[in-house]
Amino acid sequence: xxxxxxxxxxxxxxxxxxxxxxxxxxxxxxxxxxxxxxxxxxxxxxxxxxxxxxxxxxxxxxxxxxxxxxxxxxxxxxxxxxxxxxxxxxxxxxxxxxxxxxxxxxxxxxxxxxxxxxxxxxxxxxxxxxxxxxxxxxxxxxxxxxxxxxxxxxxxxxxxxxxxxxxxxxxxxxxxxxxxxxxxxxxxxxxxxxxxxxxxxxxxxxxxxxxxxxxxxxxxxxxxxxxxxxxxxxxxxxxxxxxxxxxxxxxxxxxxxxxxxxxxxxxxxxxxxxxxxxxxxxxxxxxxxxxxxxxxxxxxxxxxxxxxxxxxxxxxxxxx
Amino acid sequence: xxxxxxxxxxxxxxxxxxxxxxxxxxxxxxxxxxxxxxxxxxxxxxxxxxxxxxxxxxxxxxxxxxxxxxxxxxxxxxxxxxxxxxxxxxxxxxxxxxxxxxxxxxxxxxxxxxxxxxxxxxxxxxxxxxxxxxxxxxxxxxxxxxxxxxxxxxxxxxxxxxxxxxxxxxxxxxxxxxxxxxxxxxxxxxxxxxxxxxxxxxxxxxxxxxxxxxxxxxxxxxxxxxxxxxxxxxxxxxxxxxxxxxxxxxxxxxxxxxxxxxxxxxxxxxxxxxxxxxxxxxxxxxxxxxxxxxxxxxxxxxxxxxxxxxxxxxxxxxxxxxxxxxxxxxxxxxxxxxxxxxxxxxxxxxxxxxxxxxx
Numbered sequence: 001x002x003x004x005x006x007x008x009x010x011x012x013x014x015x016x017x018x019x020x021x022x023x024x025x026x027x028x029x030x031x032x033x034x035x036x037x038x039x040x041x042x043x044x045x046x047x048x049x050x051x052x053x054x055x056x057x058x059x060x061x062x063x064x065x066x067x068x069x070x071x072x073x074x075x076x077x078x079x080x081x082x083x084x085x086x087x088x089x090x091x092x093x094x095x096x097x098x099x100x101x102x103x104x105x106x107x108x109x110x111x112x113x114x115x116x117x118x119x120x121x122x123x124x125x126x127x128x129x130x131x132x133x134x135x136x137x138x139x140x141x142x143x144x145x146x147x148x149x150x151x152x153x154x155x156x157x158x159x160x161x162x163x164x165x166x167x168x169x170x171x172x173x174x175x176x177x178x179x180x181x182x183x184x185x186x187x188x189x190x191x192x193x194x195x196x197x198x199x200x201x202x203x204x205x206x207x208x209x210x211x212x213x214x215x216x217x218x219x220x221x222x223x224x225x226x227x228x229x230x231x232x233x234x235x236x237x238x239x240x241x242x243x244x245x246x247x248x249x250x251x252x253x254x255x256x257x258x259x260x261x262x263x264x265x266x267x268x269x270x271x272x273x274x275x276x277x278x279x280x281x282x283x284x285x286x287x288x289x290x291x292x293x294x295x296x297x298x299x300x301x302x303x304x305x306x307x308x309x310x311x312x313x314x315x316x317x318x319x320x
Numbered sequence: 321x322x323x324x325x326x327x328x329x330x331x332x333x334x335x336x337x338x339x340x341x342x343x344x345x346x347x348x349x350x351x352x353x354x355x356x357x358x359x360x361x362x363x364x365x366x367x368x369x370x371x372x373x374x375x376x377x378x379x380x381x382x383x384x385x386x387x388x389x390x391x392x393x394x395x396x397x398x399x400x401x402x403x404x405x406x407x408x409x410x411x412x413x414x415x416x417x418x419x420x421x422x423x424x425x426x427x428x429x430x431x432x433x434x435x436x437x438x439x440x441x442x443x444x445x446x447x448x449x450x451x452x453x454x455x456x457x458x459x460x461x462x463x464x465x466x467x468x469x470x471x472x473x474x475x476x477x478x479x480x481x482x483x484x485x486x487x488x489x490x491x492x493x494x495x496x497x498x499x500x501x502x503x504x505x506x507x508x509x510x511x512x513x514x515x516x517x518x519x520x521x522x523x524x525x526x527x528x529x530x531x532x533x534x535x536x537x538x539x540x541x542x543x544x545x546x547x548x549x550x551x552x553x554x555x556x557x558x559x560x561x562x563x564x565x566x567x568x569x570x571x572x573x574x575x576x577x578x579x580x581x582x583x584x585x586x587x588x589x590x591x592x593x594x595x596x597x598x599x600x601x602x603x604x605x606x607x608x609x610x611x612x613x614x615x616x617x618x619x620x621x622x623x624x625x626x627x628x629x630x631x632x633x634x635x636x637x638x639x640x641x642x643x644x645x646x647x648x649x650x651x652x653x654x655x656x657x658x659x660x661x662x663x664x665x666x667x668x669x670x671x672x673x674x675x676x677x678x679x
Contacts, residue, residue: 058395092428101427108394109427113418119384120419123391130347130373130397150414153384160379318463320424320432320487 001209006274007281009051009208011288013043013267016067018292019076022300023066023083024244031304032083034096035112039067041238044266045170046071048211049138049231052219058108058124058137060117063098065110068140073105080299086306093309108137115141115148118167122154125165125228136222138166144175146189155196158228166218167193167230170205172237177252193230205233206266236261321506329499331473332362332438335480336400338509340370343398346484349376349389350402350438359402360440360499360678382411386437390420390489393435398484406439406493407450409459420489421464435489436480441532441584442496443632444669445679448623454585454616456531457594459491460562466490467561468514469532469584473503475559478512486514493561495533495584496679497671515563519572523552526642527572527579529595531558534582534614534633540662541635545642548658553642561591566598570606573599577608578645582638587615612641625669635662 020038027036039046046067050059053072061068069079075090082089083097090101098112108124111117121139128135145151146169158165169189173180190200199221201214211233218229238261240247248258274281326334340346348366350359354377358364367375378385382403389399403409409416416437424432442452460467466488470476476494483490520535521542530538535557545551554572558565573579579599583592596611614633621631639658643650666673 060391090428091426091430094428095426099426101430103430109423109431111419111426113414116387116414116418119387119415120391120394122384123388123393124395125391126388127392127395127397130392150381150384150387153379153381154388156379156381157384157388317429318425319466320429320434 003278007284009047009212010267010270010274012047012051012071013208013270014285014288015292016043016046016070017267018289019070019296020066022296024239026300027244033085034083034098035242036083036097036244037064037242038239038244039064041261041265042170042172042205042235043067044208044211044270045168045205045233045235048208049140049168049215051212052215053106053136053138055106056135058106058121058135060108060121060124060137060139061100061110062114062117062141062145063110063112064142065100066097069100069102069107069110072107074100074102074107075105076295076299077302078102081303081306084303084306085309086303087309087313088302088306092313114145115150118145118151119154122158122163122165125158125163126161129161129163134223136164136166136219138168140168140170142175143169143171143173143180143189144183145169146192147183152196155193155198155228155230159197162225162227164222164225165228166215166222167198167228169230169232170235171232172235174237174241176241177250188232190230190232198228198230199226200230200232202232205235206264206269208266208270236264238262323504324507325502326473326505327500327502328473328476328494329360329362331477331503331505332480332494333364334505335477336363336366337369339481339484340366340374342509343484345396345398346400347374347376347392347397348400348402349378349385350404351378351380352404353377353402359404363402382408383415386412386415387419389435390415390423390433393433394423394431398434400436400438400484402438404440405451406441406455407453409437409439410455416459416465416489417462421462424488425464432487433489434487436483436492437489438492438494440494440496442679443533444497444671445677446623446625446669447621447679449620452621454583456493456561457585457589457591460591464489465562466514467493468559469493469495469561470559471498471532471535471557473501473505475512475518477505478510479514479559481509482511482514485511490514493532497533498536500671500675501536515560515565517556517558517560517565517568519554520557521553521555523554524576525551525553525578525646527554527556527569527576528582528638528642529556529558529569529579530582531561531591532584534584537633537635538582538638541638541642544635544658544661545639548661549648549654551642551646551648564591564595564598566595566602569595569599570603573603574606577606579607579611580614580638580641580645581611582614582633585615586618587613588618590615609645614638614641625667629668634664
């Protein structure tokens, strides 16, 4: 991989991280008044998977969608404005953090009902298959979602009709505060997908190049008509399930575990790797940081100076 | 235009066929759609004509498949999904209410879900607690969904075509007892607008607003009342549950001053209650007496035919409520004649004496 491609991956992860941190920093001002599920610590999955897609491909996501939306090219201004409930938000303020959309970027929608968008992605893939288009559809969901019946219904149909869809399961081991071992028997998730007949892969969700390599293979096979693909990626959620804070004081995970999780930071480890391979990239990172901070400042300014919707804006568009 | 009588089921088949012929984006999917029974023959021949890339059977995955149809609808297709019994659609409530109903609104109009879901309400021959529910009010509670219940074969075809052309999720609820009833249905492609009631019978005494099969029953009552007792009533076939054509009911109530709403569902939380509520709010002054709901009792439908005899309201109950409202004498010979005119032909749990199923 070229140095510039590597830097682009690093930059994309860094950008998501800094945006999420900026949201967390300002959340206490209580101007962003909607539930917020930050993806800090899980950036490599969003970036690695979306780097394997082309613009015309479609992505569906879930409640923790900021990273997926941004990695697929969703408008930052429209996202931040949406968090602030402004008219210029991607849903005009009707959705908030848990409902993002940017059709121009191929981000088809995210919703918080666990499993809600998984069949939609299969339906989108069904449509592209029936229309014989080149499009591949990706859906991001978590290990908790894997427990929803609708996910297995979706995999069954996707395999039956050999649809060009890639299921990406982000396994962060937690559903809110409940560990995987309290919810599922001990067996690798991807093997269950394999039992549905899907080509299934597993990998380190903290290694962006590994994520990208697996995704390229899966997306390529899906595009060639080889049917649905399933990728299970392990990652760690640093902060609370919902909200801007760390939640170490709840003691549902040990200090040691949190420390280990943070130690595996996808950005820090990738920075180390690039430095080892290419020497000092300090200046490049500094330049990225500065650009990102300028972009973030502009996005917040855009949001805060945008029109506030009126009560009238809450009506209409109930029916098309 | 040539007069041609065909059944409600045949009218649906023809509506599907002509919609598929006209618009290559239309696909049909459901458990049993291409099988030998073809959903009571409403999908017969479609796979032969349009192939297995437009006509699908479906895994027994109601929620997943509804979501998949929504995803396909968001991506430019116009799926028609079929449930042989509406009761199975309860498994798809999440996708219907959380996604189909809200997608257009919550994404600020950036996308829409042109999806039709046919749902069949069963009745008779012991369909029982889980094969004969009338759940229209439950679905109609969600803004963003349209719920329609055509009664005649003419409307079945025209409203199905309108539903398929509509850019919103439309639930097309068919009462199984309507499937065999014939009506004049034009051969060409035509639309009947959604959300408008139709006057089936005119009179000044009472307004009867009826949904689906109850409109058939109300018409039987209306004709008998007229011929045996000279009492004229308005019968409105509501045809649509959401949007609900309250304006047409108000028009009629301002003339008659009395309202009966006949519903196929159980009483509490029914769309009949909603209609009465809206009429009371908007035209309380026009009502000379309290409105009346005619509906099924507030318990599930039992299976045994020994217990279903009085479960379903029919023409007799409608006529009796009308007579109560107009203060008519029930001891006269005219009343006996009225009752005779409305007598059901054959066992109470079959549409008529000649009917042998399938239910």
